[in-house]
Amino acid sequence: MHTEATPAEADVSELDLVKQSQAGNTEAFDQLVSRYRTRVFGMIYNMVHNEQDAWDLAQDGFVKAWKSIGRFRGQSSFYTWIYRIIMNVTIDWLRKKQVKGAGAEFDDAIQLKEINPASRTVPKAEALPHERMEQREIRQRIDAAIAQLTPEHRAVILMKELEDMQYHEIAEALDCSIGTVMSRLFYARKKLQNLLRDVYENI
Amino acid sequence: MKTFEEKFTAWIDDQLSDAERAQFEAALPDRPAADAEKEQAHKLGAFLKEQLKTRAMANEEFFHHQLRGRIAREKADESETQSLPDLRTTWWSIRRLLWAGVTSLAIFVVCTFFVVREKQTQDQSQYLSQILNARVDPAVSPDATVSIFQTKEDRVTVLWVDGLKSLPSDYAAK
Numbered sequence A: 001m002h003t004e005a006t007p008a009e010a011d012v013s014e015l016d017l018v019k020q021s022q023a024g025n026t027e028a029f030d031q032l033v034s035r036y037r038t039r040v041f042g043m044i045y046n047m048v049h050n051e052q053d054a055w056d057l058a059q060d061g062f063v064k065a066w067k068s069i070g071r072f073r074g075q076s077s078f079y080t081w082i083y084r085i086i087m088n089v090t091i092d093w094l095r096k097k098q099v100k101g102a103g104a105e106f107d108d109a110i111q112l113k114e115i116n117p118a119s120r121t122v123p124k125a126e127a128l129p130h131e132r133m134e135q136r137e138i139r140q141r142i143d144a145a146i147a148q149l150t151p152e153h154r155a156v157i158l159m160k161e162l163e164d165m166q167y168h169e170i171a172e173a174l175d176c177s178i179g180t181v182m183s184r185l186f187y188a189r190k191k192l193q194n195l196l197r198d199v200y201e202n203i
Numbered sequence B: 001m002k003t004f005e006e007k008f009t010a011w012i013d014d015q016l017s018d019a020e021r022a023q024f025e026a027a028l029p030d031r032p033a034a035d036a037e038k039e040q041a042h043k044l045g046a047f048l049k050e051q052l053k054t055r056a057m058a059n060e061e062f063f064h065h066q067l068r069g070r071i072a073r074e075k076a077d078e079s080e081t082q083s084l085p086d087l088r089t090t091w092w093s094i095r096r097l098l099w100a101g102v103t104s105l106a107i108f109v110v111c112t113f114f115v116v117r118e119k120q121t122q123d124q125s126q127y128l129s130q131i132l133n134a135r136v137d138p139a140v141s142p143d144a145t146v147s148i149f150q151t152k153e154d155r156v157t158v159l160w161v162d163g164l165k166s167l168p169s170d171y172a173a174k
Helices: A007-022 A026-048 A051-071 A078-100 A108-114 A135-147 A151-161 A167-174 A178-200 B004-012 B018-027 B031-051 B060-083 B087-126
Strands: B130-134 B145-151 B156-162
Touching (some): A007 A026, A026 A051, A026 A078, A026 B060, A078 A151, A078 A167, A135 A178, A135 B031, A151 A167, A151 A178, A167 A178, B004 B018
Antiparallel strands (some): B145 B156
């Protein structure tokens, strides 16, 4: 996992900033937000694929973090803690959206039926050559593929592949077991491989 | 790690110990296929990392401004809530007030009852306590009325007779 400040500086001053925030210092909290807003926003954006929604969810997440910062005991890193809040807010939002919207897109049972754990994901011969595919189209393909994952599967694969978070950190952020993280990662990878193999194999 | 999925994921991410890896690889029915899977997973990871670069937030200052505003409102709401009396305390105050009112009312009613009763008793003893109306023989004096006024303190009784034509012999003064 990487942070935006140097690790030593970040660890020391981050703890101070957290303590000051817990004492009600909004300026200190503002600095914490400055450190993580870009990563938080980017993570949420990759999950919801809409800038305005990502903005609103980031706001909601940080406000929630402010309200509950008194309960942060430093047992995990602040980043993992804030990620937990952000993920809760985002996953709840995605689930509500799914209920309002159409169908059982995120139904785990359906997904497990669709994915054969033993299936191979070798590229198809008829894959499009990447030279003919514009960057925007690639992004749209990725967004569409990620949209087919459950909110939890999205969170797991994005945290693992983009944030390089460890299993235990992801488990902590999502409040689940490490085994669950690995299992979700397995199915999320399978799903994305099936949906995107023609893209990434030809780039 | 128990399930195949968990072991396979850990194997892909090189999270197995040497012994676990050797055991897992020995148990794989199709090693080349598994290796291909691993390669695919690594390609997917690299692809996602490359393509999903962190999206810069537009207008970060406004984001902070908006967030500060929301936090300020949260703080204001919080302090407002703290300044309000505790609901439980309020409830107890109201209850106590209610009980105090009921008790006061009861005391007032009891006192009033005794005061009025005492007053009536005094009235009766001090002034005329009893007026008795009686009719004498209706055959003789149909419209006759006899009233008795009595004052207990003075031990005086006045007998007022009105409309009496004749006094029966029984009533004659002896």
